[in-house]
Amino acid sequence: MHIPVTLLTGYLGAGKTTIINALLSQNPERRFAVLVNDFGAINVDASLIKHKDGTTISLTNGCVCCSINDDIGTALDAQRAQSIPPEQVLLEASGVADPRRIATLAGHWPGFKLDAVIAAVDCETIQTRARDKFVGALVKSQIKAADFLVLTKTDLVNAEDLGKTEQWLDTMSVHKPILKAPYALLDTNMIMGPTVADRSLQNGSIVASHPAFSTSTFVPKTALHTGQLAAVLQALPPSVHRVKGIFIDAETGLPTLMQCVGRRFDFSPAPATAPIGLVMISANSAPDIEQVRGAFEQCQRADRDCESAIPRTGS
Amino acid sequence: MAMSEIVVFTARKIRTMNESLPEATAVAVRDGKIIEVGTLETIKPWLESHPHRIDTRFKNHIIMPGFIDPHLHPSLGATLLPCHFITAMEWKLPDRVCPPVTSHEAYLERLTEIERGIEDKNEPLITWGYHKIWHGRVHRTELNRVSSTRPIIVWQRSFHEIIANDAAIDWMSLDRTELERHPQIELETGRFYETGLGVATRAMNPFLLSPARFGAGLELVKKAIHQGGHTTIGELAFPLLDDALEWDVLTKSIERDNVPFRMRLVPRAVLRGTWNGATDEAVERVNSYQARGLHRLSFGNGVKLFADGGFFAELMQMLPPGFIDGHHGEWMTAPETFEALARAFWNDGKQVHVHCTGDMGLELALDVLEKLQFERPRFNHRFTIEHFGVSTPEQARRIADLGAIVSANVYYVHELGEAYWRSSIGHERASQMARLGTLNRLGVTTALHSDFTMAPAEPLNSAWVAVNRIAESGAVLGPQERISLDAAMRAITIDAAYVLGMEHEVGSIRAGKCADFTVLEADPWETPVENLKDIPIWGTVFEGRPYPLKSV
Numbered sequence: 129m130h131i132p133v134t135l136l137t138g139y140l141g142a143g144k145t146t147i148i149n150a151l152l153s154q155n156p157e158r159r160f161a162v163l164v165n166d167f168g169a170i171n172v173d174a175s176l177i178k179h180k181d182g183t184t185i186s187l188t189n190g191c192v193c194c195s196i197n198d199d200i201g202t203a204l205d206a207q208r209a210q211s212i213p214p215e216q217v218l219l220e221a222s223g224v225a226d227p228r229r230i231a232t233l234a235g236h237w238p239g240f241k242l243d244a245v246i247a248a249v250d251c252e253t254i255q256t257r258a259r260d261k262f263v264g265a266l267v268k269s270q271i272k273a274a275d276f277l278v279l280t281k282t283d284l285v286n287a288e289d290l291g292k293t294e295q296w297l298d299t300m301s302v303h304k305p306i307l308k309a310p311y312a313l314l315d316t317n318m319i320m321g322p323t324v325a326d327r328s329l330q331n332g333s334i335v336a337s338h339p340a341f342s343t344s345t346f347v348p349k350t351a352l353h354t355g356q357l358a359a360v361l362q363a364l365p366p367s368v369h370r371v372k373g374i375f376i377d378a379e380t381g382l383p384t385l386m387q388c389v390g391r392r393f394d395f396s397p398a399p400a401t402a403p404i405g406l407v408m409i410s411a412n413s414a415p416d417i418e419q420v421r422g423a424f425e426q427c428q429r430a431d432r433d434c435e436s437a438i439p440r441t442g443s
Numbered sequence: 444m445a446m447s448e449i450v451v452f453t454a455r456k457i458r459t460m461n462e463s464l465p466e467a468t469a470v471a472v473r474d475g476k477i478i479e480v481g482t483l484e485t486i487k488p489w490l491e492s493h494p495h496r497i498d499t500r501f502k503n504h505i506i507m508p509g510f511i512d513p514h515l516h517p518s519l520g521a522t523l524l525p526c527h528f529i530t531a532m533e534w535k536l537p538d539r540v541c542p543p544v545t546s547h548e549a550y551l552e553r554l555t556e557i558e559r560g561i562e563d564k565n566e567p568l569i570t571w572g573y574h575k576i577w578h579g580r581v582h583r584t585e586l587n588r589v590s591s592t593r594p595i596i597v598w599q600r601s602f603h604e605i606i607a608n609d610a611a612i613d614w615m616s617l618d619r620t621e622l623e624r625h626p627q628i629e630l631e632t633g634r635f636y637e638t639g640l641g642v643a644t645r646a647m648n649p650f651l652l653s654p655a656r657f658g659a660g661l662e663l664v665k666k667a668i669h670q671g672g673h674t675t676i677g678e679l680a681f682p683l684l685d686d687a688l689e690w691d692v693l694t695k696s697i698e699r700d701n702v703p704f705r706m707r708l709v710p711r712a713v714l715r716g717t718w719n720g721a722t723d724e725a726v727e728r729v730n731s732y733q734a735r736g737l738h739r740l741s742f743g744n745g746v747k748l749f750a751d752g753g754f755f756a757e758l759m760q761m762l763p764p765g766f767i768d769g770h771h772g773e774w775m776t777a778p779e780t781f782e783a784l785a786r787a788f789w790n791d792g793k794q795v796h797v798h799c800t801g802d803m804g805l806e807l808a809l810d811v812l813e814k815l816q817f818e819r820p821r822f823n824h825r826f827t828i829e830h831f832g833v834s835t836p837e838q839a840r841r842i843a844d845l846g847a848i849v850s851a852n853v854y855y856v857h858e859l860g861e862a863y864w865r866s867s868i869g870h871e872r873a874s875q876m877a878r879l880g881t882l883n884r885l886g887v888t889t890a891l892h893s894d895f896t897m898a899p900a901e902p903l904n905s906a907w908v909a910v911n912r913i914a915e916s917g918a919v920l921g922p923q924e925r926i927s928l929d930a931a932m933r934a935i936t937i938d939a940a941y942v943l944g945m946e947h948e949v950g951s952i953r954a955g956k957c958a959d960f961t962v963l964e965a966d967p968w969e970t971p972v973e974n975l976k977d978i979p980i981w982g983t984v985f986e987g988r989p990y991p992l993k994s995v
Contacts, residue, residue: 139777169720201641201645223777224773224774229638232638233641236625237641238617262774262803263774263777266771
């Protein structure tokens with residue numbers, strides 16, 4: 129199995145470290161490792177720290193934060209070599225790195241695969257930076273490479289300026305989902321994707337750890353038509369940032385893992401024992417979620433039930 | 444204390460590189476220092492008062508000040524030199540001369556010959572110098588035919604890709620299913636490139652960097668430095684990775700009585716990957732090196748900063764119109780971080796050396812220097828532009844106006860001029876790389892360096908490129924940017940010393956300086972400039988002691 133890597137990019141001062149500090153302080157449902165460039169800036173409540181040395185902080189919640197120390201491959205290898213490897217890695221890209229290159233490097237490093245590229249964007253300074261003769265091309269490439277954007281420091285600008293920045297980003301980033309992070313307190317599932325394994329899935333919505341976001345589930349009654357599913361994902365409303373889950377492909381009858389981040393999605397084979405259900409993570413917009421749920425229902429194939437072509441163990 | 448005996452070296456001609464007395468025929472040396480240069484007649488007062496002997500072994504030779512390369516990296520060379528070279532150009536190495544190999548068939552023939560010559564059946568064969576322009580497409584199955592059991596790795600000349608045979612892929616212990624899904628690894632051809640190369644080098648590093656191999660590589664680098672005629676070099680980014688380990692290796696291998704050169708180390712402003720943003724701590728760390736000075740290894744007043752990416756990797760930052768293919772270069776340091784560091788070291792009185800390869804990288808360095816000059820003007824600051832790949836004429840003028848100096852890798856013109864004309868930045872800008880003629884007309888002090896292994900560690904070769912600008916095909920690129928022989932020879936002696944802040948000790952032959960000489964078989968001023976690089980070197984004199992290249 130490959131360990132998913134979520135890449136967090138963004139220029140200096142864009143708020144990457146604030147996001148990481150907030151993530152590490154939450155109580156996540158999975159053990160993840162955060163690999164950072166500026167180890168000294170990591171600031172986690174002392175009560176959460178189990179052990180700390182010059183390059184690693186181990187947390188009581190099972191997560192670790194490690195210094196990349198200039199070599200991403202070595203840092204990834206060290207994670208994979210743990211007696212219990214992390215379930216996911218959040219990789220902080222250096223502020224001046226080309227995120228496409230790092231996404232290719234980390235997303236294909238032996239044992240790892242790319243989950244998503246997220247760009248932190250400082251809404252106060254981004255438009256000035258994008259015009260800067262030295263870093264304009266770089267910050268634009270970071271926005272373009274991202275699956276979705278996290279707009280930081282929204283509490284520091286007025287509503288009108290924020291609206292203008294969002295408008296500008298919209299033209300820049302070809303309608304990528306934009307998350308706003310007042311105080312950069314984001315939901316772990318939003319940044320790292322939902323966990324689907326072992327969750328007892330039922331239709332409905334639950335409010336995530338941050339009230340601005342919610343997690344909604346759709347449990348199909350039948351197998352789903354993959355082509356139609358792809359069409360739904362292509363037209364997702366911008367408030368829905370991630371969809372992940374397992375369904376039975378109506379053509380093949382095989383359990384299939386669907387992962388969608390921003391506007392990018394793929395389908396891959398899933399283990400036969402995985403529970404069926406799709407998880408949506410979104411900014412709280414009830415009409416949008418109901419619309420997507422309705423669209424998913426249209427992908428159901430009444431003539432094919434949920435039984436997989438692979439016999440399930442014990443059934 | 445009794446004074447040592449004076450030794451007088453006589454020569455056919457001594458080119459002192461001191462404009463006040465440019466030519467001489469005798470130089471008197473005592474305790475490693477020059478007592479006087481002139482003629483046997485003019486130095487008589489010393490000889491009449493002190494014990495002395497006359498050494499005439501150089502009576503048919505030309506003595507020059509010991510050559511200085513102000514920017515090379517011995518540890519990179521130590522990794523490369525133990526490899527088997529198969530190159531399109533001739534490479535003269537300390538332990539072998541690699542003849543040019545310029546066709547696909549000849550490449551495989553030479554590779555097979557090397558393979559047959561290695562006794563240990565399991566020893567991996569790593570060869571460097573492959574380039575598809577000359578050697579065509581070499582692929583996995585062809586390498587399998589050379590050997591199906593010995594790991595063979597073909598390392599591309601500019602280090603950006605390797606080609607491996609099946610034995611090498613097995614030797615690297617890499618999971619083939621992982622390689623199959625990698626977009627920058629082609630298992631069919633055996634190619635690993637870009638980020639895929641990272642996967643291969645991770646697996647190769649334990650072999651490449653093993654202490655025995657690295658130690659042997661460093662001995663070869665020492666020989667290469669001697670063979671090039673150097674008596675002083677600058678290591679322009681210490682440490683590469685590990686301070687304690689590298690200092691230990693350097694003290695053991697360089698700080699020895701039989702090593703014929705000294706090394707000025709310029710520390711990195713920040714260690715790789717660890718900076719926490721505190722400029723005062725960076726300044727303190729750099730200053731702390733001062734206390735370590737030894738005889739051959741010393742830290743001066745310099746510090747190394749990095750602006751944009753590598754020139755061979757096409758990661759230099761370019762001003763519009765940029766690259767033909769539309770890609771962008773990289774910043775090695777974020778511009779804000781660069782400025783903060785440059786300011787801290789400027790205000791501490793340091794000599795700031797900046798790695799600048801593209802014209803946008805240079806623009807950043809000059810914008811920051813202009814701010815610093817406004818905030819806190821300094822004279823004689825020697826802010827140094829290192830490499831100086833692509834620039835504009837206006838930037839050259841700003842360099843002069845702001846009092847900066849240049850240490851250039853002019854070899855770019857020879858090796859990359861035509862390649863970058865055709866496939867990177869076009870003829871106009873490629874032919875004006877290393878704009879040395881303009882700098883010279885503006886009176887900017889300019890040194891030449893090899894950045895070895897980016898160019899051969901041969902100062903006469905660098906000077907030859909600067910004077911002729913002869914590209915790979917033999918064509919002259921940017922004739923207006925050629926410099927005079929005088930300027931080129933200064934750039935590998937007294938002006939290189941100036942860049943390292945050592946011009947009061949080395950770089951010319953005059954009373955009081957170190958008795959460091961490069962002894963040539965022919966006079967550069969009497970040799971056609973297009974043959975400059977081929978002048979044979981007898982050897983060197985380091986601190987008064989002769990070190991011939993051929994053991995006599």
